């Protein structure tokens with residue numbers, strides 16, 4: 001590969017360092033991370049609200065997953081770019097160019113890169129997971145995502161008066177679309193609204209058939225530059241816009257549904273691409289639960305907050321409908337192969353935009369909105385993908 | 390109502406050096422929260438730094454133990470099977486009178502007219518030898 005000359009656009013403007021001590025007492029890794037960040041941001045002469053990018057390291061033994069969201073929640077910040085960099089001793093150096101790349105890509109303005117760790121005299125922590133949710137959610141009987149999403153769904157119903165039938169309709173459409181995708185786990189198994197409502201309540205108000213089916217699987221995609229397109233390859237599907245935001249980790253710390261981080265991520269992606277939600281030919285919306293699709297439709301501005309159910313009544317969501325939505329069946333119809341489930345929304349968008357989605361091809365598909373959602377409606381990413389017309 | 394939790398073999402809190410005063414207080418049936426000496430805001434869960442202003446002058450301060458219901462869910466199939474014994478039970482996110490929100494176990498009948506804003510108060514409950522701040526309907 002030809003190495004391109006870097007034009008310097010980004011600089012280190014603040015540093016923070018804790019004096020090494022042999023053993024820590026009375027603190028946590030999150031506490032040390034926060035103190036290091038505070039020092040660096042103060043050294044830069046900046047306020048906490050200036051930080052909109054966050055790069056952290058892996059946190060084995062304290063927070064195995066959702067590390068950036070946990071650190072952001074602890075710090076009370078809501079970055080629009082965040083990541084774990086996991087390169088061993090090269091992590092710090094690897095963070096710097098990633099921070100610069102994110103700024104140059106327009107995802108954020110000011111990134112804090114931080115690594116810290118405790119060293120307790122007593123040795124290893126008692127639990128492999130000491131994330132705050134392990135301390136303040138699990139002991140009350142709240143383990144797993146179902147609890148969080150049931151709480152979020154109940155909030156929507158209690159705040160806006162949305163109904164079980166409105167949520168069930170989302171599961172119905174996912175299964176309906178899956179009937180045109182032979183790879184879908186629920187191919188050959190359509191689902192009526194009544195069947196959703198009659199399925200067991202796992203955590204009331206969330207029914208079994210409103211929850212994705214865990215499956216095995218995998219997905220990958222290759223990205224290159226416009227100058228390096230393979231000759232004779234497929235029609236390239238371009239990244240036209242991207243948006244990202246994290247707001248919290250635990251469901252108890254989530255903002256109002258109308259200001260869920262998806263609202264920012266989607267509007268940023270649309271703005272980068274200079275298009276509007278109304279221009280989309282395909283909505284490829286992350287659907288771990290029915291309620292996430294409802295909130296995403298509202299966060300995308302397709303209707304007012306709380307009104308997704310009313311809005312859906314007036315539209316049709318198949319490949320031949322006026323609002324094609326998750327034409328591969330979504331994860332509710334296709335299955336969720338862990339983190340690869342989210343990639344299925346990208347894969348389907350590429351198929352549709354390449355016009356290779358027969359027999360569910362959307363006529364003249366040129367633009368797609370793709371969303372991703374993590375933790376407790378707390379980690380959001382949105383993409384606008386498109387082909388040259 | 391709460392004796393049923395005493396012999397429940399469920400995972401307890403992973404207490405840290407920072408959060409220990411909170412749990413020690415709960416065991417004494419006292420409800421304390423961190424309050425920022427610089428910006429005056431209350432903080433929960435316990436931290437080493439104020440999430441509002443990044444001051445590290447957080448002081449443990451007695452709180453009311455009063456809260457209002459933000460949302461709830463009725464657990465029929467718990468994520469951890471050890472909780473099966475007490476199903477169905479009610480989980481809630483509550484807004485403490487001092488401002489912060491927390492997740493908790495609600496000692497409420499699911500059919501009792503749950504709604505946003507329902508007044509609640511802390512109810513110390515022994516669960517597998519650990520005292521936990523559950524919440525119940527606020528007495529008049």
Ligand SMILES: [Zn+2]
Pocket residue numbers: 425426427428429430439440441442443444
């Ligand atoms: Zn403060």
